[in-house]
Structures are given as C-alpha cells and as structure tokens.
Amino acid sequence: MGWNTLDDMDLDGKVVLTRVDINVPVDQGEVTDATRIERIKPTVTDILAKGGKPVLLAHFGRPKGQPNPDMSLRITVPTLEKVLGRTVTFMERPSRDDIDAAPADSVILVENTRFSSMETDNDPKMAQFLASLGDVFCNDAFSAAHRAHASTTGVAKLLPNCAGRLMAEELGALEKALGSPERPVVAVVGGAKVSTKLDLLGNLIDKVDVIVIGGGMANTFLAAQGLDVGKSLCEHDLADTARDIAEKAAAKGCEILLPRDVVVAAEFKAGAAATTVMAEEVPADQMILDAGPDSVAHIAQVFARAKTVIWNGPLGAFEIEPFHKATFAAAQDAAAKTKAGELITVAGGGDTVAALNQAGVSGDFTYISSAGGAFLEWMEGKTLPGVAALHT
Template sequence: MAWKTLDDMDLAGKRVLVRVDINVPVEDGKVTDATRIERIVPTIKDIVAAGGCPIMLAHFGRPKGQPNPDMSLRVTLPALEQALETSVTFIERPSREEIDALPADAIVLIENTRFSDMEEKNDPKMAEFLATLGDVYVNDAFSAAHRAHASTEGVARLLPSAAGRLMAEELSALEKALGTPARPVVAVVGGAKVSTKLDLLGNLVGKVDHLVIGGGMANTFLAAQGVNVGKSLCEHDLADTARDILAKAHDAGCEIILPRDVVVAREFAANAENETVVPESVPDDAMILDAGPETVAYISDVLTRAETLIWNGPLGAFEIEPFDAATNAAAKKAAELTKVGKLISVAGGGDTVAALNKADAAKDFTYISTAGGAFLEWMEGKELPGVSALG
C-alpha cells in the first residue's frame, strides 16, 4: 500500500478538508464517550501547526439523506473544543467565501454530510461541491473507509490527498499484521455465527499459519466433524461450508484450532452451574459457552511461538462470568507477549474491543482498531474505497 501522509503535503495557507469519524455516543445532549474525538486531535493540531485551516467533514447517525436536528453535529462541539483546547467554528451550509473569510488558523466543523442524500450515493456533484471548499483533502476516518461516499472517496479523487495521523497509524498496523507480517501468524476469530464471517475465514486460511476459531462459530465446525454439540448455538446448515474451509486450510498449510475441551451449562446465565468436558461428551441438554483450560493452554503455546497476532471476536460468552475465562486468559497471554516485545498484536471489531478491555489486555496490544466494519472488510481482503482513493 502506498499513500501520502501530512508530512508529504504543503499545508501552509491551505484550506484542508479533513474527513473524520466523530460519530460518538450521545445522551441528553452530551457526548458520553469522546474516544473517537480524542483520536483525531493529532491530525487537527498538526494541520494547524503546518499553517493549514482544518475543515472537518463527518457523519453522525443515520439521517437517511435528510436534515434531522436530532443528528446535528453541533452536539459534538463542546467535546471537540475541550479535546482541541480551542474554539471550533460550526457551519451548517458552507461556501468557499464563508470559509475564506475565517482567520487562517480557524478550525471548522461542517454539518452532518449525511444530511444530503448525495453523500451515500457518492454523487459527483456533491464531491465537486466539497472540493470547492478546500485545497487539500485528508482522510482520517479509517472506520468509514469501506464506504464509497462523496466525503470519503469522491472528493479524494478531486484534490491532492493524504492520510491523516490516525488513518496512517491504522494502515501501518494492518500492513504489519496481514500485508507483510512477521511469521508465524496467528488469527483468532470468534463470534456467534459462521455465516457472518465466511469471507473472513476464507481469506485468512490462505494468509495465516494458525487460525483459532472460537465462540458459537466453533460449534458449527465441531458439528460439521460429527460432534454432538447438544443445545449449543450452531448453524447446522453450514456444515458443508465449514468442511470446505477446513479442507482449504489443510491445502494451504494453515492449522485450524478448535476447542479441545469446552465449558458447558444448562442455562445461559451468570455463574450458572457448569462443567468442563471434551467436545465429544457434551450432554444433549447442555450448551457450550466457553473453551476450556486445555484449549487455552494450547492457544497460549501457539502464541508463544508466534510473531504476529490478529484478533477479531471472543472465544466464549465473554459478557457473563465464568464464561469469559478463555477469552480473558488468551487475551492476557497475548498482551503479556506483546509487552515484552515478542509479539505484534492487532485487534479490532466491537465485541473484540469490549472483550479485550474487560480482560484488561487492550492497553498492551500493539494496536486496537475501533473501525468495526472497515476492519472486518480489510481482514476479508476487500479493497477499501476510501483507502484506494488516496493512492
């Protein structure tokens, strides 16, 4: 991958369109988690330091192409100004004349791009209009890079373009994990359903040395091999698909790691009575809710011998105790190896970030992506329009 960064651009005296992701949670008119806002601060401050005027473009919620006061970006202004330690000028209906009339060091936020139905259609007219507002385009929203929208892909092709600090950091981390990784490479893929991650599994078996499959997905693979999984969450109709993936992995020299022992219970509830058994001994009236200690020990051994780890999804029902044990233990092992410089670890996806935070392991991973869909599509090997437009 080749892309320009802020350091490659002359920003002095320029109006710099910056696509950011500040689609943050809000309650009672206040931002409740400013993490996404805090992560764009280096890009905005560096543009100002280089003599540029940042003009932020962003979406908020799903207004379906119509102005909606409940989804106005105005609500983010206090959190933005606190994070940036300066005032931010909010413009509802921008024009180049209005922007040029602002001080050279102004920081600007344009109203929700999705208030126009041309945004998600990637309408050339909207892209052309946005291009009139700036001299340079910077994309700092990897989380929106899998969408070919006017503010992510269309305008990037009309102006000199570069990746912002957060985007460049994300792309560099992903390149290290799957582009040109240090081997052996281990992937951990968990979650409820195989059906939602078919493309992901199909791509990974050709790129990694070990693929750990956990969560409800693992049950589908066990059942495909003739194991009775009792009342466990399982997509029995995908047995053939699971067997195809196992065959492809074998041909590619990728070891598929499924649970060697499992924790089962009769009810899905915190601290439910449970027992650990081998997969072949799951009682008919029980459900698999976590991987067992023997499985965790083997995963830990594989991680110890690995150079690179990419993680998406938990190994069990991590939301409730004690079925978070396998996820917590494996995550802590990965964090420990990363902290001492023995492992490059990259993780992403909503449940993944929550699970790693719960295990108190996220802080020691090499990189944690908050991008969700874009991270998943990148893992699936798909081209991301917002990234390719920067090339």
C-alpha cells in the same frame, strides 16, 4: 506506501477538508466516550502547525439521508473543544466564503454529511460541492474507508489528497500484521456465526499459519466433525462449508484450532450454573458458551510459537459472567507476550475492542484498530474504496 501523508503536503494557507470519524456514543446530550475524538487530535494539530485550516467532515448516527436534529454533530462541539484545546466553529450550511472569513487558525466542523442521501450515493454533485470548500483533502477515517461515499472517495478524486495521522497509523499497523508480517502468524477469529465470516476465513487461509476459531462459530466446526453440540448456537446447514474450509486450510498448511474443552450451561444468563466438559461430551440439554481452560492453555502454546497475532472476535459469550474467562485469559496472555517484546498483536472489531477493554489489556496490544466494518473487510482481503481513492 501508495499514498501521501501530511508530511508530503504543502498546507500553508490552505483549507484542508479532513474526513474524520467522530461518531461517538452519546447519552442524554453528553458524549460518553471521547476515544474517537481523541484519536483525531494529532491530525488536526499537525494541519494547524503546517499553516492549514482544518474543516472537519463527519457522519453521526444513521439519519438515512434526511436532516435529523437528534443526529446533529453540534453535540460533539464541547468535547471537540476540550480535546483540541481551542474553539471549534460549527457550520450547518458551509460556503467557501464563510470558511475563508474564519480566522486562519480556526477549526471548523461541518454538519453531518449523511443528512443528504447524496453522501451515501457518492453523488458527483455533492463531491464537487465538498471539493469547492477546500484546497486539499485529508482522509483520517479508516473506519469509513469501506464506504464509497462522497466525503470518502468522491472528493478525494477532485483535490490533492493525503492520509491523516490516524489513517496512516492504521494502514501501517495492518500492513505489518497481514501484508508483510513476522511469522508465524496466528489469527483469532470469533463471533456468533460462520456465515458472517466466510470471506474472512477464505482469505486468512492463504495468509496465516494458524486460525484459532472461537465463539458460536466454533460450534459449527465441531458439529461438522460429528460432535453433538447440544442446544448450542450452531449453523448445522453450514457443516459442509465448515468441512470444506478445514480441508482447504489443511491443503495450504494452515492449522485450524478448535476448542478441546468447553464451558456449558442450561441457559444463557448471568451467573448460570456452568460446567466444563470435553468438546465431545456436551450434554444434549446444554449449550456451549465459552472455551475451557485446556483450550486456553493450547492457545497459549500457539501464541508462544507465534510472532504475530491478529484478532477479530471473542472466544465465548464474554458479555456475561462466567463466560468471559477464555477470551480474557487468552487476551491477557497475548498482552503479556506483547509487553515482553515477543509478539506483535493487532486487533479490531466492536466486540473485540469491548472484550479487550473489559480484560484491561487494550493498552498492551501493539495496535487496536478504531474501525469495525473496515477492519473486517480489510481482513477479508477486499479493496477499501476510501484507501484506493488516496493512491498517488
């Protein structure tokens, strides 16, 4: 790989600045989902086991470079202590003397790095200040790796550095899925708009064998083929772009798979009267809100031939019944094949993770990325500053 891991570092007696992502959801002063905190436990535990003192750097919310009591990381301390099984010392304005004075087996949490605009500006002064607090830098926040911030890239260039357990796990899984995958490779790409996924599609054409397109963006491709998509969400102004993507894919030997049949309704609301029609028979007063059962069966056939599936985006408006069926059915099929050892499945992105959780299959995929924007930019083939800064 091009970076060190915790196994490569001498941490005994060292202060280890550890960039983590504990930007967890909170309601009425309580953490409602501790997943992100749970996922940093192996890194923190291993640093302590190697004699290091972990000092956690993290952001929380969008304070826009100003201190905001409502976005203080202090709120995460009780959950951190519960997950880690030890006391966590919170420091609002840390100094190296304060950190050194804490017991050797302490876990220290520093206040929200984004309370200063110097963080997002990757100001060298802030990077130097952070570096002055520790001896080693460990980045365990792949989800923030697409940001060139003081706590992700600036400090990494000033101290001996390594990837934490979660970061290394993420990078290993993603490399296996798209860098050097077992073929054939299928990418499932959904979402509302083609315009947000142009870079992604352009990169995948060169990397995968089949692209399954779902969600609202599939409507744009259907319309580009001359089909009437009724009142569906559709970027008609991108018809030429969609045709260009399809032509480039064909030239590269990459198959574009669009819905054969679709689920339509007159309005987008829970329990709306829905019918299934062929993609070329969408009524003018209806909108496409999901892929149909024949489309799901076709996707299952593609999965049956595949060795690797990488997934970003739902196939329909899964948040509202009955428009969840295609996403759930395809996800359950991929999960079953993964459990049977027939498929490597890697997924990421907020909507994707939510859909897989609701479908009850998260635990059966090979790997689910904890990242959102970073996962998408990685799929787009972009260099992630937080990863590049770790290269040895």
